[in-house]
Amino acid sequence: MEKCRASSRIIIIGAGVSGIAAATRLLQNNFQNVQILEAEDRIGGRINTVYFGDNVIDLGAQWCHGKQQNCVYDMVKDMGILHETGDYYSPIKRVRSNKEVVPHELACRIHDIAVKSMPSGPHPVVGSFGTHLTQTFWRKIESELPQVNRDVASEALNTFAKHESSIIGADNLFEVSVREHIEYHECDGDKLLHWGTKGYRRFLRLLMKVSADTPEELGLLEGRIQLDMKVIKIELACPRKVILRCQDGDYFEADHVICTVSLGVLQEQHEKLFVPPLPAAKVNAIRSLTLGTVNKLYLEYEKQPLPDGWVGFFCFWLEEDLIELRKTEYFWVEGITGVHMITCQPRMLMAWVNGPHGRHMETLSDEKVLEGLYWLFRKFLTFEIPPPKRFVRSSWFSNPNFRGSWSYRGVMADERNTGPWDLESPVLGEDGHLGLLFAGEASSRNHFSTVHGAVEAGYREADRLIDHYTSCSVSA
Numbered sequence: 001m002e003k004c005r006a007s008s009r010i011i012i013i014g015a016g017v018s019g020i021a022a023a024t025r026l027l028q029n030n031f032q033n034v035q036i037l038e039a040e041d042r043i044g045g046r047i048n049t050v051y052f053g054d055n056v057i058d059l060g061a062q063w064c065h066g067k068q069q070n071c072v073y074d075m076v077k078d079m080g081i082l083h084e085t086g087d088y089y090s091p092i093k094r095v096r097s098n099k100e101v102v103p104h105e106l107a108c109r110i111h112d113i114a115v116k117s118m119p120s121g122p123h124p125v126v127g128s129f130g131t132h133l134t135q136t137f138w139r140k141i142e143s144e145l146p147q148v149n150r151d152v153a154s155e156a157l158n159t160f161a162k163h164e165s166s167i168i169g170a171d172n173l174f175e176v177s178v179r180e181h182i183e184y185h186e187c188d189g190d191k192l193l194h195w196g197t198k199g200y201r202r203f204l205r206l207l208m209k210v211s212a213d214t215p216e217e218l219g220l221l222e223g224r225i226q227l228d229m230k231v232i233k234i235e236l237a238c239p240r241k242v243i244l245r246c247q248d249g250d251y252f253e254a255d256h257v258i259c260t261v262s263l264g265v266l267q268e269q270h271e272k273l274f275v276p277p278l279p280a281a282k283v284n285a286i287r288s289l290t291l292g293t294v295n296k297l298y299l300e301y302e303k304q305p306l307p308d309g310w311v312g313f314f315c316f317w318l319e320e321d322l323i324e325l326r327k328t329e330y331f332w333v334e335g336i337t338g339v340h341m342i343t344c345q346p347r348m349l350m351a352w353v354n355g356p357h358g359r360h361m362e363t364l365s366d367e368k369v370l371e372g373l374y375w376l377f378r379k380f381l382t383f384e385i386p387p388p389k390r391f392v393r394s395s396w397f398s399n400p401n402f403r404g405s406w407s408y409r410g411v412m413a414d415e416r417n418t419g420p421w422d423l424e425s426p427v428l429g430e431d432g433h434l435g436l437l438f439a440g441e442a443s444s445r446n447h448f449s450t451v452h453g454a455v456e457a458g459y460r461e462a463d464r465l466i467d468h469y470t471s472c473s474v475s476a
Contacts, residue, residue, distance in 0.1 A: 007032075007033065008031060008256065008469065009033045009255045009256075010255065011036075011252055012035070012036045012258045013260060015036045015038035015044070016045020016260055016440070016454065017045060017203070017204060017454045018045070020043065020204060020207050020458070021458030023224065024208060024220050024221070025462035025466075026466070034224060037244070037252070038227050038229060039401045041228050043218075043225060043227075046060040046262070047060050049202075050392070052348075053348045054348075055198075055199075056199040057298050057342075057345065058195075059296060059392070063191070064451070065186075065193070066193075067190070072455060079206075081196065081202060082193045083196050085194055088192075089192075089340065092312045093310060093312070094156065094313065095316060095380045097316065097317050099381065110152070113137060114133070118133060119178070119180070121181075124178040124182065125181075128411055129173045129177065129178065132178070162337045162354075163314070165355060168180065170410070180409050183419065183448075184409070194343050229248070230246060230401070232245055232272075233245040234436065236276065236428075237429070238431050240433040242254045257435065257436050258437045258462075258465075259437070259440075260454075261401075263407045264397075264403025265403055268400075270283065274436075282438075285418045288412045289407055289410065293358045293397040295358040295361060297350065297373065298348060298350050298393065299351075299373075299390075300347055300389045300391070301347050303347055304348075307383060312339055312341055313339060313380065314338035315338055315376070321379075332361050332364075332372060333375065335356070335358055339351045359398075362395040362398045366393070369393060406448075406449040406450075420442060420443050420444055420445045420448055423443045426461075434468055437464060437465070440454060440457055441454040
């Protein structure tokens with residue numbers, strides 16, 4: 001008997017925002033047999049809102065990036081739950097490793113030159129993102145700020161590059177594609193729209209149609225999510241079915257599977273996860289795109305430890321201090337571009353650490369991480385920061401269900417002529433059956449690395465199945 005929407009068995013691997021978006025879209029379009037298998041003991045994937053401090057913090061996705069053509073913003077814009085960060089961080093200090101605070105006007109001028117040195121326009125740049133930034137920056141310094149201290153300008157450029165690397169998710173900008181600025185489409189508007197005291201999980205609840213009064217319920221997905229269910233084998237079988245096997249021995253059959261696992265998991269497991277092996281073009285995309293590591297460190301205090309007039313500071317390393325740092329056990333703090341306050345959490349400080357330094361940080365104990373942080377504070381600040389009341393951090397790379405934070409287009413993707421378009425393409429069974437579909441932020445052509453890109457990808461694959469069954473009557 002021919003399958004229809006109501007009778008088709010859909011299994012989604014991953015209860016992150018992409019999987020949840022796909023599931024809710026399907027359920028709202030008359031698909032009735034939809035299940036999600038999630039390897040973690042919670043939903044949300046790389047959205048992970050936890051209680052901490054005066055309300056909540058986000059260990060993963062934190063901000064809604066822009067307003068225009070952003071499906072996350074469009075969904076909530078009239079609800080009053082997203083708030084602009086605006087110029088909250090504009091007074092941030094730039095402090096050299098000899099404790100000298102760079103004059104604010106000078107720091108802003110150098111920063112503006114660095115921003116204008118970023119790749120832009122409709123054409124690829126030469127070399128890499130980092131090559132273009134470095135060469136353009138020094139040309140502009142010579143023409144626009146020739147009198148500036150070259151050491152300070154160099155320190156500013158290094159910090160700016162590390163900060164941009166953390167935004168993109170790259171270990172460094174020399175690994176970023178010459179097409180990154182073309183392929184990734186920024187959404188106009190405030191790039192740091194925040195969720196107030198609710199965190200990004202509020203958006204998950206909205207997707208699932210959960211009331212703010214009952215935040216722990218699953219709404220549309222009640223009874224449809226199985227946690228601690230790690231899929232270890234996905235087999236496209238005949239006739240017209242997909243077989244899934246889980247680590248605990250459970251076995252599932254489906255008509256269609258939407259795989260939303262992270263790019264890092266695909267890179268580590270695709271050879272043993274899929275039967276038969278994935279097509280060459282998809283394997284090329286998996287191996288060529290990159291999942292970066294960006295981690296967060298949160299420190300809670302009895303009261304805000306920064307003095308009045310400070311919202312945070314960026315670290316400008318003198319070259320001789322950086323050389324010495326790299327010889328010590330605290331070498332990983334080079335990956336911390338700065339430390340700052342966060343909105344709606346008046347007693348807290350937050351730091352970011354990315355790339356190889358962030359991955360090394362994950363191997364350390366909390367005590368060793370705090371030891372390194374406080375060494376950094378003493379190195380840069382003339383005032384004392386008291387011990388924190390509590391401390392928490394993310395560890396995205398070492399978690400086998402993620403293996404990183406978010407994706408970006410690296411130079412290897414250029415060399416191998418691939419991209420998200422190859423990652424998103426469905427895989428058909430031997431009988432031509434639309435068996436295996438792929439979603440997740442890394443499969444978004446123009447909004448990779450973002451929550452709205454992940455949501456769009458989930459909707460895209462749900463719509464693919466909706467279109468596949470357009471011939472079925474709604475009453476079925």
